[in-house]
Amino acid sequence: MIRMQLRGLCAAVLMLCAALPAQAAPKPLKYVLPEAARPVAGGRSVQVSVGQAELGSNINSTLGFAMVAGGAVGVIIEAGVGAERAQRAQLGITPVRRGLMDFDADQLAIDSTKAALAAMPWLEGQEPAFSRDATLFGKSDFLTAAATSQVAYFTYVYDMAPDFSSVNVSVGIAIASKAQAKKGQPYTRLLDKNLVYGQRVSSVVRLANPTTPAENAQRWAANDSALAKKALALAFTKAGDLIPRALVVTDADVARFNAAERRTIGPLGGKPMEEGPGEVLLFNPLPMGLVHVQTLQE
Amino acid sequence: MRSAPFLATAALAASLLTAGSAAAAVGDAKLLGPLYVEPAAAADAANSSTAGGCAVQIELTDPRRDPQIVGAFGVALRAPDDREAWLRSVFDVGLKARGFTPSFAPAGGPPDPAVVTVRIRIQVIWISTQQMNKVGSVVLRGVLAAPGAPAGPEVVYRGDKTAVNMWGSTKEFNDHANAVFALALDDLAEDLRPLCAAPPPATAALAPAPGR
Structure with missing residues (x-):
């Protein structure tokens, strides 16, 4: 009986190992919006969401290693290590946050989105509505209440690299249709596979x-976090510049980008779309999307 | 027949890890409890250092954007419907537990010159997850004044806490919210105690009580 329970436990660990990578695998997104799909009758409602209240910290994950190396035990160890790493990240970021107390990153997200909308009148985006709720359910509620048949979502995340070497602003762009994807489960309209369009710029x-x-x-x-303020302002502005570019990427563009040789800058890599002095724009398969990297001039 | 316990054990164990994300993926926003509850550990520590019932008048403002959303763990974490009562309870329950006698003044009203006054502006309340952890931060901006004295400079009171996310339940996140509030309250109480010890100015001491 004990032997049987052990066999069951071993099988469970194997199932867990098999299940987790499958869960983590990104689903393909429709990251090219065909020209014919750009106009939509009645325009699009727009939501800007920032699901954080202050500058975020970032920590590296070794979850994959933990699962391979130690199965369920590895996960427990990883949880402890992750908590310790998160505490360290918080210690480092707290002084930066203190200086950013009156720095309105939400407003920068709204302004970047407005600038992007102005640069792509074909989207017919309405005045952006702000939300702190960046979850699927919050977005689904907004879609249900929207007066338009489609909603364009701009979901901002701003944080620092785990080693504090950079400030990052990333925007998840999604266009969802009001039409129900699954009866009784309205949030499924926001799942990657059901989006009209999905892309990310960083x-x-x-x-x-x-x-x-x-x-x-x-x-x-x-x-007073002078460099962080300067970097965030630059990063939000650039993110706003990238949004209209991402939305008009074509299949031919993707083929051209993919033919280029991969470049690596620090921990970031991708196919260069364009390069200038001290900056580069990389194209990546999702979940990274378009990544602009620049060095701060102090 | 023998395979039944084998499969059941495997399925149960496999569900342990996936249950958290499944529960988080179905349903709507979670609500915090209606009122602040002093965490047990914080309550013990608070009782060891009281303030002798010192009266503190609090003026509370909450200028956050979309203040009803106070975090996320797959679903949004919402403040109680009566957010004002909840926030007041943080200071009412929290400062009483630390030996003070709090009262509340309307925003923008004149401070009571006979008591310690505190203007609190809520800057951040955010409870969420970071990989396998739950993280929480509360930031309060406080301007304190001894009875009848001019207000001091603004002081920032932070409560930050990171811990392993055990079950991902609403109660666990609610407790985490209370814990970070308690940390910020500890620092606030620390700064209030010397103000309570300051002698009231003669004008304030002689001023007639309201309604006389």
Whole structure:
């Protein structure tokens, strides 16, 4: 009996190992919006969501390794290590957050979206509505209440790299249709596979000559977080510039980008779309999408 | 027949990890409890250092955008419907537990010169997850004044806490919210105590009570 329970436990661990990578695999998104699908009668409602209340911290995950190396035990160890790493990240970011107390990142997200909408009148985007709720359910409620047949969502995340070498602003762009995807489950309209369009753009502003995480964090926090403010303003503006570009990417563009040789800048990599002095725009398969990397001039 | 317990054990164990995400993926926003509850550990610590019932008048403002949403863990975490009563309870329950006698003044009203006054602006309330952890932050901006004295400079009171997300239940996140509030309240109470010890100015001490 004990042997049978052990066999069951082993099988459970194997099932867990098999199940988790499958859950983590990104589903294909419709990241090309065909020209014929661009206009829509009545225009589109627009929602800007920022699902955080202040600058986010970021930590590396070793979950995949934990599952392979230790199965369920590995997961428990990973949880402890992750908590410790998250606490360290919070310690580093708190002084930066203090200086950003009166820095209105929500307004930057709204302004970036407005600038993007102005640059693509074909989207017929309405005045953006702001929400702190960036969950599928919150978005689904907004879609249900919308007076238009489609809604364009711009979901912002702003945080710092785990080693505090950069400030990152990323925007999930999604267009969803009001039509029900699954009866009784309205949120399924927001699932990747049911979106009219889905893409991500990121703007990364790196410190010039980053060193240790502690020193990097101090540089961002110095003078009332002056560098962090400057980098965030740059990153939000660039993210707003990238949105209209992402929405008009064609299949031919994707083929052209993919033919280029892959480049790596720090922890980031992708196919270069264009390069300038001190900056590069990379194209990646989702979930990364378009990534603009620039170095902060101090 | 023998395979039944085998499969049942496997399925149960497999569901342990997936249940969290499944539960989070179905349903609507979760609501925090209607009132702040002092965490047990914080209550013990608070009782060891009281403020002798010192009267504190609090003026509370909450200028956050979309303030009803206070976090997310797959679904949105919402403040109680009566958000004002909830926020007041944080200071009412929390400061009483730390030995004070709080009262509330309307925003923009004149401060009572006979008591310690605190203007609190809520900057951040956010409870969420980071990988396998639950993380929470509360940031309060406070301007404190001794009885009848001019207000001091603004002080920021932070409560930050990270812990392993055990079950992903609403109660667990509710407790986490209370815990980060308690941390911020500890620091606020620390700054209030010396103000309570300050002697009231003569004008305030001689001023007639309202209604006389």
